[in-house]
Amino acid sequence: MVQDPVLDELRQFVRERDWGKFHTPGNLAKSISIEAGELLECFQWDGAELESAKEELADVLTYCLLLADKLGVDPAEIVTAKLEKSRDKYPVEKSYGRSAKYDRL
Amino acid sequence: MVQDPVLDELRQFVRERDWGKFHTPGNLAKSISIEAGELLECFQWDGAELESAKEELADVLTYCLLLADKLGVDPAEIVTAKLEKSRDKYPVEKSYGRSAKYDRL
Amino acid sequence: MVQDPVLDELRQFVRERDWGKFHTPGNLAKSISIEAGELLECFQWDGAELESAKEELADVLTYCLLLADKLGVDPAEIVTAKLEKSRDKYPVEKSYGRSAKYDRL
Amino acid sequence: MVQDPVLDELRQFVRERDWGKFHTPGNLAKSISIEAGELLECFQWDGAELESAKEELADVLTYCLLLADKLGVDPAEIVTAKLEKSRDKYPVEKSYGRSAKYDRL
Numbered sequence: 001m002v003q004d005p006v007l008d009e010l011r012q013f014v015r016e017r018d019w020g021k022f023h024t025p026g027n028l029a030k031s032i033s034i035e036a037g038e039l040l041e042c043f044q045w046d047g048a049e050l051e052s053a054k055e056e057l058a059d060v061l062t063y064c065l066l067l068a069d070k071l072g073v074d075p076a077e078i079v080t081a082k083l084e085k086s087r088d089k090y091p092v093e094k095s096y097g098r099s100a101k102y103d104r105l
Numbered sequence: 106m107v108q109d110p111v112l113d114e115l116r117q118f119v120r121e122r123d124w125g126k127f128h129t130p131g132n133l134a135k136s137i138s139i140e141a142g143e144l145l146e147c148f149q150w151d152g153a154e155l156e157s158a159k160e161e162l163a164d165v166l167t168y169c170l171l172l173a174d175k176l177g178v179d180p181a182e183i184v185t186a187k188l189e190k191s192r193d194k195y196p197v198e199k200s201y202g203r204s205a206k207y208d209r210l
Numbered sequence: 211m212v213q214d215p216v217l218d219e220l221r222q223f224v225r226e227r228d229w230g231k232f233h234t235p236g237n238l239a240k241s242i243s244i245e246a247g248e249l250l251e252c253f254q255w256d257g258a259e260l261e262s263a264k265e266e267l268a269d270v271l272t273y274c275l276l277l278a279d280k281l282g283v284d285p286a287e288i289v290t291a292k293l294e295k296s297r298d299k300y301p302v303e304k305s306y307g308r309s310a311k312y313d314r315l
Numbered sequence: 316m317v318q319d320p321v322l323d324e325l326r327q328f329v330r331e332r333d334w335g336k337f338h339t340p341g342n343l344a345k346s347i348s349i350e351a352g353e354l355l356e357c358f359q360w361d362g363a364e365l366e367s368a369k370e371e372l373a374d375v376l377t378y379c380l381l382l383a384d385k386l387g388v389d390p391a392e393i394v395t396a397k398l399e400k401s402r403d404k405y406p407v408e409k410s411y412g413r414s415a416k417y418d419r420l
Binding site for chain 2: 006018026030033036037039048053054057059060061065068071087095
């Protein structure tokens, strides 16, 4: 089990409210999408609401940490593992300065 | 500036590819929503594709870390700060075992 | 029940494949979010993939029509009803040329 | 140009408020994702808020119609065209009663 002070606080917050029963992986994935939409709303038209964006980003991250916990994975490890794959899919010489997807490089 | 080995790796990955120019806060917020949708796809119908979910979660987290970096905030700090607010909005005695939003408790 | 040739085709497509059992309102709402993410991907970085955007928009619309059907509402009617509300929330004289939300006008 | 009474009303609503300048295809795609997230929120935990869902669905549809208009396509036509493709990707005999993606049939 991942040891992390923030995760410990999140777990306690959930446990104290008996909310674990709502936190199926599917419901957490929905929650991540919902909060991602609220984050995007800070950048909907012209301008950007950066202070609100920080709060909404915190909400996305919170549900990400809870889902990682539920899936039994360490957030830092899965990010690092994915980065390793991305290094292969996007070699520097082919992707330098370009936003094209790997299958169009 | 947040010091974190994973963030350092992400920064280097971006820098080596000269991708920083694409990473405006608005574009990163879009990317979080896009990846959140791919994560949700692992739970679209019946069943759940948990192995794919871990990879998609890694993608959401990656863009969250990059956006936090761009906004100059520490992921752990904003999650903790938001949790503090949530404790006030969802007092244990009112929210125990209930999924209602704070304005309907 | 709404009569509409496109909806009739969609219903038949679903019925022929016995997919109605997957199409709970919640699953259709997830599907709309998932397809909305794929649509957004056409506008992720610089540039825009307009041909792909048309296809992804079709996917979003398809699930919207199926959800409206499931909820027993007519798409044209709910759009018109919502527009009526928006006219009240966004009076021309206050909202002209401004992207501010109604509670900040 | 697509002729449709609902679209005419939407166009007039936008024109009266001089909001056309905000309605780039990219911004409309973001708006669809944002509203799709609000729709999904009606199905976040247990239960479903069906009345709210109708309103949020109306919002998603509204932005879909505006984006179709901006891209110069007829909503009914693109849905029908996509359905034609889906019939090929999901032959009845392979996909009957199954939620698997076409590349796993």
